Amino acid sequence: MSLQAIARKDFQETVRSRGMIALVALFSLLVAAFAFAVRPTGGSEQFATELLLSVFVGPVLVTTLVPLVGVVVGYNAVSGERESGSLKLLLSLPHSRADVVFGKVAGRGAALALAVFVGFLLPAAVLIAAPIAFNPGAFLGYTVFAAALGVVFVAIAVGSSAAAGTQLRALIGGIAIYVLFVLLWGLVTGRLLGAASPVVDALPASSAQVRAFLRASNPTTGVEILSNAFLGEQLFSGETVNQQVSAAAMLVFWTVAPPLAGLLKFDADDL
Amino acid sequence: MTAIELRGVRKEFADVTAVRDLDLTVEDGEVYGFLGPNGAGKSTTIDMLLDLVRPTAGTVRVLGSDVATAGVAIRRRTGVLPDGFSVYGRLSGRKHVAFAVESKDADDDPDALLDRVGLGSDADRAAGDYSKGMRQRLALAMALVGDPELLVLDEPSSGLDPAGAKEMRDIVRTEAERGATVFFSSHVLEQVDAVCDRVGILRDGELVAEDSVEGLREAVGDGATLEVSAPGADDPAVDAVRAVAGVSSVTRDGDGLVVNCASDAKTAVIGTLEDAGVAVDDFHTREASLEDLFLAYTEGDAAERDPDATDPGSDDDAPATEEVGR
Secondary structure, eight states: HHHHHHHHHHHHHTTHHHHHHHHHHHHHHHHHHHHHHHHHSSSSSOOOHHIIIIIIIIIIIIIIHHHHHHHHHHHHHHHHHHHEEEEEHHHSSSSOHHHHHHHHHHHHHHHHHHHHHHTTTHHHHHHTTTOOOOOOOHHHHHHHHHHHHHHHHHEEEEEEEOSSSHHHHHHHHEEEEIIIIIIIIEEEEHHHHHHHHHHHHHSSSSSSHHHHHHHHHHHHHHHHHHHHHHHOOOOOOOOOOHHHHHHHHHHHHHHHHHHHHHHHHHHOOOO | OOEEEEEEEEEESOOEEEEEEEEEEEEEEEEEEEOOOOTTTTTHHHHHTSSSSOSSSSEEEEEEEEEEHHHHHHHHHHEEEESOOOOOTBBBHHHHHHHHHTTOOOOHHHHHHHHHHHGGGGTTTTTTGGOOHHHHHHHHHHHHHTTEEEEESSTTTTOOOOHHHHHHHHHHHHHHHHHHHEEEESOOOHHHHOOOOOOEEEEEEEEEEEEEEEHHHHOOOEEEEEEOOOOOHHHHHHHHHSTTTEEEEEEEETTTTEEEEEEGGGGHHHHHHHHHOOOOOOOEEEEEEHHHHHHHTTTGGGSSGGGSSSSSSOOOTTOOOEEOOO
């Protein structure tokens, strides 16, 4: 099938990408260093793995570096081929433009997920060697969330790449995605919320609820909500279940909507 | 069936009209050479065949279907060698062809195809290390996947050395013998001469001529170009040559004159110069080559010229070049 052929082609290309390999190696080293640095010296702590992930590795490394790798892997997916001319080779074959966009999301997302798993191997080795209670289930589960976060950012970046006519615009789009979702989400949505307070007051929801929704609707904080619930053994249960469901729904939204929006523009363009 | 059918196709970009009201038909099994200088609209036309670019007006049908609605199905039966493409630098040649095989649901052996285009020993190398000519061969191998009914080749010989260009022609011929329709563009005429059933010449987005190569040659007429080395030729002498019946133009080129004339006017030209007291050191003639013919259509006004107006009394069997020393 056409989409699978493109996905496989892009996967093979992306796993050979030096940029991604370098970023993932850096990520792996940093996580391992963190794991080593904050390892408990006593032997009494039972939740060491979970604590390490949710307090140290998660907020400091995963939610900043994994989206960065996702954007790097995705931002030039379509625009790069368009500018270089390899898109001509690709569309000379029986592929639709939708196959191209979603095949790239799938192939590059899979490559990034693989890289994240590989990147977590070294920290796992450190944790196993360290004198703590290593919880492989929690660790592996967390890795899945980290990979999912990366895939969402690949999807957003590929969508932006499909809409961008040139590499420069794609680069600007990629940077904008990263800055908005990773660095400024709280600030921007806080300002908006402040500016729109009359509107918010009129909504049949408290501003705390709106705030909680905005938190869940950013893929970065959304993954944080879900992974923390998972590490606290409260995934899709407990007090925050509603917020978790919105966060999961928003992750699906961010995986599908940006590529669709990008495709709309890409499909109408002369190439 | 009709392999390619363009009706009233027009393409306007923001600042230029690339193709205007183009009607073009290529029959099944035909080898059609699509000629024109760079910028004439050839690539835009080919991009419209592939649905990379959408026409402003008109319809484009390939293999019986509209490209706007059946593009994927059409491309499953078409092999394309695009112009100005690039390869996936990190993937090997074999992976490229394997990707085309998978994309087309074909069962070709990538190595056999790479052998056929002369890349057999480079199959494992990353395509990013290939030369321009090798990339061209690689794209041709991808185009040949699945024995397509239609081959669309955009400037297939670009980047190839003469031997490579000949191999390309041989492959085109083999594919045509297999029954494939071949549509290829070129700005080099000699490639077309050897393999085409029919030729169309595009100028400024319009088809200015369409015929067999022989037909076009006849239409332009078999005038000759006479190059005369005559350092002493002055203006009156040049004017006298211009006045000779059958001479269409005279231009000075350093010490020499370049005279375009009917073949049987050559003697009169030399005679007129000698009568005017000009010493003719040397002269030679050239039959109108395909290159001249091509230039006549793409730069001059041959398209509007009446083919019957050319002098019928010329000797077709004369050698293309004759040199006379004096």
